[in-house]
Amino acid sequence: MINLELVFSEIFLSLSIMALLLIGVYKKNSTNMIYNLSVVSLLIMLILNLNLFNSKDVTLFGNGYKIDFMSSFMKFLITISGIFVMLSSSKYLKVTKIFKIEYPILLLSSILGMLIMISSNDLIVFYMGLELQSLALYVLASFDRNNKLSSESGLKYFVLSALSSGLLLYGCSLIYGFAGSTNFDEISANIDQVQYGLTLGIVFILVGLAFKISAVPFHMWAPDVYEGSPTSVTIFFAILPKIAALTVLIRFLYVPFINLIEQWQVIIIFLSIASMIFGAVAAIGQKNLKRLMAYSSISHMGFALAGLSVGSNEGIQSSITYVSIYLFMNLAFFSCLFMLRKEEKYFENIDDLSGLSKNHPMLSLSLLIVLFSLAGIPPLAGFFAKFYIFLAVIEKEMYFLAIIGLLSTVVAAFYYLRIIKTIYFDDAKHKYDLNHNLGLKLSLTFSTIIILIYFIYPSYLLEIVSKITIL
Amino acid sequence: MIIQSIFFYIFSFIAIVSAIMVTVSRNTVHSVFFLILDFVSISCLFIMGGAEFLGMIMLIVYVGAVAVLFLFVVMMLNVAQQENEWFQSKKNSATSSSHIPIGFLISAIIFFELVIVIGGWKLKPEIETFNNISLNLGITNTHSIGAVLYTDYIHLFQISGMILLVSMIGAIVLTYRKRSGLKRQSYIKQISRERAGGIELIDVEKNKGVNIDV
Numbered sequence: 001m002i003n004l005e006l007v008f009s010e011i012f013l014s015l016s017i018m019a020l021l022l023i024g025v026y027k028k029n030s031t032n033m034i035y036n037l038s039v040v041s042l043l044i045m046l047i048l049n050l051n052l053f054n055s056k057d058v059t060l061f062g063n064g065y066k067i068d069f070m071s072s073f074m075k076f077l078i079t080i081s082g083i084f085v086m087l088s089s090s091k092y093l094k095v096t097k098i099f100k101i102e103y104p105i106l107l108l109s110s111i112l113g114m115l116i117m118i119s120s121n122d123l124i125v126f127y128m129g130l131e132l133q134s135l136a137l138y139v140l141a142s143f144d145r146n147n148k149l150s151s152e153s154g155l156k157y158f159v160l161s162a163l164s165s166g167l168l169l170y171g172c173s174l175i176y177g178f179a180g181s182t183n184f185d186e187i188s189a190n191i192d193q194v195q196y197g198l199t200l201g202i203v204f205i206l207v208g209l210a211f212k213i214s215a216v217p218f219h220m221w222a223p224d225v226y227e228g229s230p231t232s233v234t235i236f237f238a239i240l241p242k243i244a245a246l247t248v249l250i251r252f253l254y255v256p257f258i259n260l261i262e263q264w265q266v267i268i269i270f271l272s273i274a275s276m277i278f279g280a281v282a283a284i285g286q287k288n289l290k291r292l293m294a295y296s297s298i299s300h301m302g303f304a305l306a307g308l309s310v311g312s313n314e315g316i317q318s319s320i321t322y323v324s325i326y327l328f329m330n331l332a333f334f335s336c337l338f339m340l341r342k343e344e345k346y347f348e349n350i351d352d353l354s355g356l357s358k359n360h361p362m363l364s365l366s367l368l369i370v371l372f373s374l375a376g377i378p379p380l381a382g383f384f385a386k387f388y389i390f391l392a393v394i395e396k397e398m399y400f401l402a403i404i405g406l407l408s409t410v411v412a413a414f415y416y417l418r419i420i421k422t423i424y425f426d427d428a429k430h431k432y433d434l435n436h437n438l439g440l441k442l443s444l445t446f447s448t449i450i451i452l453i454y455f456i457y458p459s460y461l462l463e464i465v466s467k468i469t470i471l
Numbered sequence: 472m473i474i475q476s477i478f479f480y481i482f483s484f485i486a487i488v489s490a491i492m493v494t495v496s497r498n499t500v501h502s503v504f505f506l507i508l509d510f511v512s513i514s515c516l517f518i519m520g521g522a523e524f525l526g527m528i529m530l531i532v533y534v535g536a537v538a539v540l541f542l543f544v545v546m547m548l549n550v551a552q553q554e555n556e557w558f559q560s561k562k563n564s565a566t567s568s569s570h571i572p573i574g575f576l577i578s579a580i581i582f583f584e585l586v587i588v589i590g591g592w593k594l595k596p597e598i599e600t601f602n603n604i605s606l607n608l609g610i611t612n613t614h615s616i617g618a619v620l621y622t623d624y625i626h627l628f629q630i631s632g633m634i635l636l637v638s639m640i641g642a643i644v645l646t647y648r649k650r651s652g653l654k655r656q657s658y659i660k661q662i663s664r665e666r667a668g669g670i671e672l673i674d675v676e677k678n679k680g681v682n683i684d685v
Contacts, residue, residue: 102644128630139641
């Protein structure tokens with residue numbers, strides 16, 4: 001009862017989900033109000049969460065729920081990206097006629113699941129959070145149910161995700177059987193030597209988590225789901241579940257199984273190399289921007305995994321820095337995508353960008369910044385993100401991983417630069433509408449400025465992240 | 472002791488036979504009947520073993536919800552109907568359905584099973600012998616599950632509530648469609664209706680009739 005204020009943000013979020021649902025059911029035509037109120041409740045949650053930054057490491061609920069600096073920081077990232085995702089996508093929802101009361105409520109429940117995942121210190125809590133998050137995501141992917149592509153993507157995501165959840169549960173049961181507990185701390189206390197059952201369990205759980213962050217070879221769902229689901233859901237898919245799954249991955253690998261690092265390090269390195277190469281090569285032939293972003297996010301997750309595979313605090317910190325910057329790059333890119341609207345229709349192919357600079361110089365400029373940053377060109381934020389990863393990898397003398405990463409960056413730069421060429425050197429094609437809502441403008445400006453001016457004072461983020469020490 | 476093993480073998484025999492019948496039976500409706508019988512027999516075994524909570528949950532969830540749902544689906548999809556016609560054309564009995572005798576047989580067995588097992592559980596609870604696990608026998612295992620579920624695992628219990636809420640919202644979002652032209656009953660309209668607005672006196676001319684759909 002004394003520590004209840006540590007979970008205020010989760011309690012507040014669940015209460016606001018139920019309250020908003022009741023308001024939406026009983027009040028007619030209240031979609032706009034519900035949407036704005038859910039943004040407000042996320043803002044309140046952000047403030048509640050800020051209080052936690054100074055608290056000590058505490059475990060709650062029978063050691064199943066951990067509040068430490070990492071969980072507070074990741075919850076902060078999740079909440080802030082949730083706010084910007086909601087701000088930027090309201091116009092899109094109205095135009096595509098999927099602006100219903102259930103949409104913000106499902107978004108909030110998915111965010112609640114992610115908060116639970118981030119704080120989980122127990123296999124059962126982690127699984128419950130994961131299910132809460134993915135159940136809402138299945139529905140969101142097929143939210144535009146009159147659109148065949150959207151329904152298809154929802155079904156595909158549901159079937160494949162259920163399969164990966166099954167594998168993950170099997171891994172959990174193996175670990176419970178061999179370590180005698182589901183609690184992370186107790187598992188780490190009970191492990192004294194390498195047992196093949198435990199390794200098998202780790203492998204199964206890694207398969208499930210790699211599916212959630214769409215790392216190769218468990219990426220097959222990502223391009224179709226990204227392309228098929230509404231763009232407002234795609235931006236959500238591209239950012240939030242990855243942050244949550246990466247946090248769980250860090251906690252899962254580094255708290256109970258740090259002594260078995262020889263067992264899982266090879267797997268993570270393989271996932272990382274495969275994702276970096278595949279994401280870079282497969283994106284070359286893409287024509288749809290959403291599909292291209294799916295491959296791009298696969299490649300970016302490969303870099304984040306490279307930081308994880310190092311097995312040191314610096315590696316974890318570089319990974320977390322990477323996802324924090326990745327968040328803003330994706331936010332800016334998808335905000336640009338939301339601006340490609342003409343006569344109540346959204347455009348999402350690379351051809352539609354041709355000659356954008358002639359009619360929309362500011363939009364083209366921000367796309368230029370974002371794409372350069374995604375390609376990792378200095379002095380933009382994306383360069384620093386990759387730089388920290390390489391630093392951590394080279395410090396542990398894993399040169400092979402660093403070389404592969406550099407090569408895949410070069411390959412990936414090709415398709416980012418090709419988009420820039422289309423924007424600046426091709427003939428003008430469309431003249432898009434200019435009446436965008438304030439939230440969209442705000443999120444694009446905010447994220448672009450962060451990407452642009454990150455190099456002025458890069459140690460600000462580094463100082464915060466350097467407080468995250470797991471080992 | 473001997474009574475207990477007799478009942479144990481009876482229930483397990485019924486469970487195994489009905490499980491075989493589920494797959495062997497050519498009529499899908501009969502298969503579902505046997506599935507229900509199988510579930511009931513297994514839950515009787517659970518109750519005999521002292522796990523009365525598990526047995527009751529099995530009855531409620533599997534027999535009460537899942538199997539009846541199966542039965543509905545099978546009957547709605549008309550799978551059984553075709554099979555049935557095929558059987559009937561051989562036997563030349565066009566009217567009588569072959570579902571009814573099997574249904575009666577299985578429900579009679581289920582009834583006797585329940586009478587035996589719940590009667591035994593209520594009258595002679597000491598008959599159960601699986602006592603090698605250290606349990607507090609003073610309280611039933613429903614009590615002990617509740618004691619753990621609502622204290623140590625309360626947060627998981629609450630989270631599962633949220634998961635159920637989300638799945639309910641999701642199912643409604645994906646399937647609910649507003650149909651236009653649907654006439655709904657409105658009590659207020661019906662009650663506030665007056666004689667003057669509803670009845671009209673018309674002088675009918677000879678051989679002309681009245682046009683009523685105005």
